[in-house]
Amino acid sequence: MKKICFVAPELSPFSTGGIGVLLHNLLVEYQDEDVEFHVLALRDSSIDNNVFKHIFPKTILWRSVDLVQTTTDPALNPPDWAFTTHPWHYKSYQAAQALKAIAALGNAFDVIEFPDWGGLAFCAIQEKLLGNLGGALLAVRLHSTDSILRAGQPVIGGHAAANLADLERKSLLDADLVVAHLASIARATQQHFGFSTKWLSAVRIDAPPIPMKSATKSIRFETTTDICFPSKIQALKRPDVFLNGALAFMRSHVEYTGNILFLAHPSDEDLRQQLSDKIPVKFAERVTFLFDAPSSVRASIIERSISIFPSPFESFCLAAYEASMHGGWVALNKENPAFSDATIWEDGTNCLKFDGTSLGLAECLELAWSQRAELQLRSVSHSAAKQPYWMKLPNRKAKVSSEVKTQRTPLVSVVVPYFNMGRYIHRTLESALASTYANMEIVLVDDCSTDQHSQMVLDKIRQADQFDCVRVVSAPTNVGLSGARNLGIRQARGEFILTLDSDDLIRSDFIETAVGALLKNPDYSLVVPQTAFVTEESSNSEMTVIDYALFIGEAIRGGTMANRYSTATSLGRRELYAEFPYDEYLSSYEDWDFYARAVRAGKRFIVASDIYFYYRRRAGSMIAENTRHRHIRNLSIIRSKQLLTAGHAAIDLNIMTDSEASYNTELDRLSGIGTMRVDGNSDQKDQYIRMLRGQIAHQDILLKDANTKLSSIQETVEAWRSAGAANKGNARSEATKINRKKRSLSWPLGGWYSNAKIRKSIRELMRSGEFDAKWYLANNPDVAAAGMDAALHYLKYGRNEGRLGRPGD
Incomplete structure (x- = not known):
């Protein structure tokens, strides 16, 4: 008997949603098959045990809240x-x-299925690649x-x-x-993500069950x-599109006396209001928004109506099938791959099709x-x-049991660049030497250290028996972090390379885990550890975690904005570093650039879920000393290598750097408005705001934050206008009322804007x-x-960093 587990973020009838x-x-549909179903429910509170057992008598329910520990080791999880x-x-x-x-309780599944939305399968798949989930086949179903x-x-x-797109x-x-439910959806997904045609060979087309019969x-x-x-x-x-097309048809045919009906809950209330505002008065009584109708009422309406589906994408669209099978008519957007000519839908036979536009719909109805x-x-x-x-799948357990576990333990070279790090290097080396993996060498690259203490420590390392596997390599001149790494990799003898900076720590089982994963998965080139930031005095025996940095590995999209590929420490195949040497022109972000080039070339990473690497947060580190100028310079170098082609044109991703620089320039100019007098020319201020809006309109990355700031500035200008009208130019008096403090006419806007807005935001946050x-x-x-x-930090930094404001969020 096959054992199948569905990971369920939602489950009908306990929650809404197509999944x-x-x-x-x-x-x-398949409960009578030779199969044992399991459901891992992620939203546990909505599921009643008795109702579940009544609806799914042969299915075993697991609740994540009962399985996941609430108290964990911050240095591990x-x-x-x-x-x-x-x-x-x-x-x-x-x-x-x-x-x-569940696996630790002795349960072995043949298949574990996840929905595609939200990348819910991400961590489980990576854990399997690391060897932690046995032989279960991990499947992802295309829902959208x-x-x-x-x-x-x-x-x-x-x-x-x-x-999220990268996950x-x-x-x-x-x-x-x-x-996939439809072959056309599999091809659309492949094209959207840029997968090779080989990816399609891993896709199975499985028509989903619909528990109803077609009307005669x-x-x-x-x-x-x-x-x-x-x-x-x-x-x-x-x-x-639906509303405009239907109204256009009604205007053209006075003899038609039917109505326009919206039969769905308004997920977007603002959009619903916009739709209501567009309805002409003469048709107001013929357009109805019918929300939360009982299923029986909804079915009776649909079976006597023409249902319109203008969406450009659906993975299957169960609602369209149900409408047609009820005996109603359906009009479908033919540009939607779920309704293409490659599907069961045939224009003029079992449906009407239009081009996805309002006028196209009106013509279709006409x-x-x-x-x-x-x-x-x-x-x-x-x-x-x-x-x-x-x-239809082969017996996975038999296949797993017949595998021969590899005993090969190839040499791993730990490459450690060293420059004036005498205070920390002993703890870093001890961290590496504590590894559970035995076949290892450490290549310590001295990048011409200058302080006497670091030179003395280096001499002692050369002489100490405990560091007999440490080989010190001296750079002929100070070549920088990238140059030192490249030199160490060239001197390394190992089949695998672990990069480790001279003030950081690595978990004892990471090398063994990563080597095992790469030996079992030859299509992958590198293993990424998740990262914890630790205090300056931390060691392997005493670890104090103060923050985290989590990564996605192949961060195709997110990696253009921030390094979500990996921390600087990772373990990879030697040939990866030979193909993509570190860019020695970069003063920092060399790891970001290395990973970005590798991923663009199609290299694949395995990403650990737990913490395996510890970054020492200290004064004088690269992160601590990173300036805005250095950030923009290095980011520009990285993005200049990322070329996009479109037709006869080609641009590099520095267009993003230009956009961000433009945004920061406008913010700098914004602070310059503070030098204006409060009774300044309001037309000039209006002109400035219009220009600012035009500059920021194309900056998708920072648009939300920019719009918030602009709205606040507009409110300030409106206050100026009101002050001028109410006090006949006595702007100083109004400004005094607004700030509740006496201010001179030349007092800058920047100070009032930032302080008043922050105080107001803090008050609102505390009251909420x-x-x-x-x-x-x-x-x-x-x-x-x-x-x-605390409140100031949360508003300025914490919420953007994903920190919680209260327990239970």
Whole structure:
């Protein structure tokens, strides 16, 4: 009997959402097969045990809350607030930890299936590559990734959205198997993420079950037939296309007396209001928003209506099948791959098709209206896979048990650049020598250290028996960090290279874990450890963690904005470093550049979930001394190597650096407004704000933050205007009222804007109940040590870094 586990972020009828409905249908449809179903529920509170057992009598329920430890070692397991990449990265981590706990209880699955949305499979797949989840086949089902959905709707992006796209991409690329409901969706996904055609060979097409039979007879297009929108009111679903197209048809045919119906919950209330505002008065009584209708009422309306589906992308669109199978008509966007000619949908036979535009929809309805006497559409005929993909798979357990575990232990070279680090080098070397992996050498590269203490320490290392596997290599001149690493790699003899800076620490089992993973997975080139920042005095025996930095590995999108590839320390195949030597022109970010070039060349990384590397946060480190000028310089060098081609044009990613520099320039100019007198020319201020908006409009990366600042400036200018009107130019008096302090007319805007806005924000934060200052300081010792106000730190830095404001967030 096969054992299948579904990782469920949602499950019908306990929660809403298409993923939960599909999972419900799978469990019901195939419960009589020779299979044992398990469900790992991530949103546990909504599931009632008795109801679950009644609906799914043969399914075993696991709850992540019962499996994942709430108290963990901060030096080994990152807490939720450490996942500044994206909240769903933490959900993925929780799922992997829960699955490891289930395995520890003696449960071995043949298949573990995840949805694609949110990259939920990311951590579990990486854990399997590291050898921690046994022989279960890890499958990802295509429901629609956030990345694909975002491509079809006008939303503001940012670092988190880019990181989420990378989590989703890597989950799909590294999965053992990908399940698609339609071949056209598999091809669309492949094209969106830029996967090779080889990726399609890992895709299985599995038609999902729909628990209903097709109607024997469909409706006719009558004068009273309603035109219905059964999808969610959100930008991706294109409700504006539906409304405009339906209204255009109604204007052209006074003899048509049917209504326009919205049958979905308004996911976007602002969009719903925009739709309402567009309805002409004469049609107001014929347009209805019917929310939260009972399923029986909804079905009775759909079976007598023409349902419109204008969305540019769906992974399957169960609602369209249900509408047609109920006996209603459906009009579909033919540009949507779920409705393409390669699918079961055939224009004029079981559906109407239009080009995805409002006028296209109006023309489609116009044509159907003109042919209504003879046009008869039949219900779509759908059949679920008689035998789901897991029943066609070979016996995974037999395959795993027949594998021969490798005993090879190739030489690993630990390359340690050294420059005036006499205070820390002993702890770094002891950290490496504590490794559980025996076949290792350490190449210590002295980059012409200048202080006497560091030179003395180096001499003692050469003579000490405990460091007999340490080989000291001296650079002929000070070549910098990149040059020292390159020199050490050239001198190294190992098949694998571990880069380790001379003030940092590595966990004792990382080398053994990483080498084992690369030996088992020859398609991968490097293993990334997750990182904890530790205090200056930390050692392997006494570790004090103060922060974290978590990585994604192949950060195709997020890596253009920040280094989400890996920390500087990682273990890789020697040929990787030979192919991509560190850029010695870079004074920092050399690791960021190294990983970016490798990933663009198609190299693949395995990413550990737990903490294996410890970065010593100290005064004088590269991070501590990184200036804005150095940041822009090095980032410009990295991005200049990343070329994008479009038609006959080619640009490098320095366009992002230019955009960010333009943004910072505008912020600098913004502070210059403070030198204006309060009674200055309001037209000049209006002109400046318009210019500022134009400059920032194209800066997608920082747009949300920029819009917030601009709104505040506009409010300030409006205050100036009100002051001038109310006091006939006595702006000083009004400014005094606003600030509640006496200010001179030449007092700068910058000071008032920043201080007043911050004080107001702090008051609102404290009143909201969303922030606990004592808890924040207790859980962020670096903030407490700095003596900074808790609320001020949270508003300026903490929330952007993903830190929590109160327990339980």
